[in-house]
Amino acid sequence: MNYKNKAYIIKLFLWTSKLKITNLLKLKPNQLKVLQLYKNQGKQLMDLNKFDEAIQIYMNILELDSKNIAALFGYGDALVKLQQFQLALEQYRKIKKLRKDLILAFLKIGLTLGQMGNIKQALKYFIKTQNEIMEDHKLEWTRNKEIEIKELLKQALQYFNIQNLTNEELLVYGTNILIISSAFILIRLNHCDEALQILNQIKNSNLNYDLLLCLEADILFVNLKFDEAEQTLKRTIKINPNRIYTWIKLTIILIIQGKYQEALSQLDNIILKAYPKNLDSICYRSDILRLLNKSQEAIIGYNQCISYNEKYLEAYQKKANTLRNLGYYLEALEIYDLLLQDDPKNYEMLFEKGCTMFDLKEYHTANQLFDQVLELSSNNVDALVKKGDMLLVLGLFEDSLEIYEKVLSIKSNHFFALWGKSESLRGQRKFSESLIWYDKVLEQRSIYPYAYHYKGYALQQLDRHEEAINNFSIALSIIPGFKLSEEALQISKQKLKVQK
Numbered sequence: 001m002n003y004k005n006k007a008y009i010i011k012l013f014l015w016t017s018k019l020k021i022t023n024l025l026k027l028k029p030n031q032l033k034v035l036q037l038y039k040n041q042g043k044q045l046m047d048l049n050k051f052d053e054a055i056q057i058y059m060n061i062l063e064l065d066s067k068n069i070a071a072l073f074g075y076g077d078a079l080v081k082l083q084q085f086q087l088a089l090e091q092y093r094k095i096k097k098l099r100k101d102l103i104l105a106f107l108k109i110g111l112t113l114g115q116m117g118n119i120k121q122a123l124k125y126f127i128k129t130q131n132e133i134m135e136d137h138k139l140e141w142t143r144n145k146e147i148e149i150k151e152l153l154k155q156a157l158q159y160f161n162i163q164n165l166t167n168e169e170l171l172v173y174g175t176n177i178l179i180i181s182s183a184f185i186l187i188r189l190n191h192c193d194e195a196l197q198i199l200n201q202i203k204n205s206n207l208n209y210d211l212l213l214c215l216e217a218d219i220l221f222v223n224l225k226f227d228e229a230e231q232t233l234k235r236t237i238k239i240n241p242n243r244i245y246t247w248i249k250l251t252i253i254l255i256i257q258g259k260y261q262e263a264l265s266q267l268d269n270i271i272l273k274a275y276p277k278n279l280d281s282i283c284y285r286s287d288i289l290r291l292l293n294k295s296q297e298a299i300i301g302y303n304q305c306i307s308y309n310e311k312y313l314e315a316y317q318k319k320a321n322t323l324r325n326l327g328y329y330l331e332a333l334e335i336y337d338l339l340l341q342d343d344p345k346n347y348e349m350l351f352e353k354g355c356t357m358f359d360l361k362e363y364h365t366a367n368q369l370f371d372q373v374l375e376l377s378s379n380n381v382d383a384l385v386k387k388g389d390m391l392l393v394l395g396l397f398e399d400s401l402e403i404y405e406k407v408l409s410i411k412s413n414h415f416f417a418l419w420g421k422s423e424s425l426r427g428q429r430k431f432s433e434s435l436i437w438y439d440k441v442l443e444q445r446s447i448y449p450y451a452y453h454y455k456g457y458a459l460q461q462l463d464r465h466e467e468a469i470n471n472f473s474i475a476l477s478i479i480p481g482f483k484l485s486e487e488a489l490q491i492s493k494q495k496l497k498v499q500k
Contacts, residue, residue, distance in 0.1 A: 392424060
């Protein structure tokens, strides 16, 4: 079939379609529903490898809405499958001209050029992709889009074989730029050891020094070395204060470390002043407000994200989580169910719904939901941890410990598995052993008040009251008026008097 003959395509479509364009145009009140229906049909046909029929569907959508991004992507993807590369490029370049979804557009243009054998141009677009990821001020990534981007990055990585490039290509693009881009892609695909090897090879280079520091900070971040990552990013900002990626990464680290006021100040005075509609930054700001017990203000922020991008699933999820924390369980469940209608296999929403049922003490239902998560994602450590938490709450300490240890065998630094193991050991009255694991928790989060409190409790049971008093005092310095620590502190003080 000659796909250059657009008239032929339209005639074929009009002949085969059950709903002709003229009929569709009469459905103006329901036009969005019709477009969604055709979008779903196109995806189903692509999944069935019926690319000719999928093209007909996407042509249908584009006749109704010539700037429909999903249809342009679908049309281009179908043409790639049929090896109509030049026509596919035309569709992807239309998206580029619309200045929408540039990360996906650049990736798909690059991969298509790669399949055409134009490696030099492909590399150019992969570097553009990396730059766009680091400077994406909108950050309008949905969960499904992030999965697709990661999958395409895997495919792109094969073209970053520096040894296969000619001297001319190295001169055009610069070896270091290519290597840095490939290293960032490796980090996003969880290949941190390979990224570290690349960093060690080029860290003495002066080219794009702030990018090298960003790369180093990313590797430190993935390895949970937050203090070092923070200092590295602050050095990066002194060199180049205009890179939004660096500021956002630093904000994330400050939040993880519990430096909420510093993170909030950075968001308000720098990032959101420059980019007031940066969705991730608005979302992070709301996260901080929620952690500071300003939940109503946090919800306003999540609503703002949704108003800017109704497909920003993370904002819906965090809004629901905040409602759940406020005790509005039914309202939270409504949001999770709404998101699951759109994607019944969204294991993140199934997980959050399971957590809500857990909070409602509906343990049987919660367990079923966590099992569904594990069916979709067999090594989902968060779902395993929640199953361990249920056993912990029920006083089945040995069983919960078994699950936490399984999680730690998969991910040795999982914070809540470390915390759960500490609590399981304390529940079994293995106080000395539990101290080791509370310390591991505090290595990750040095101002986590509950770890200090329960470490203090374990020390109290071992009659190590001076150390216990110190831990209760630290907990109270983080959460003034924390009743459990106040009571435990008085007990240890009294017992210490008796000992003396």
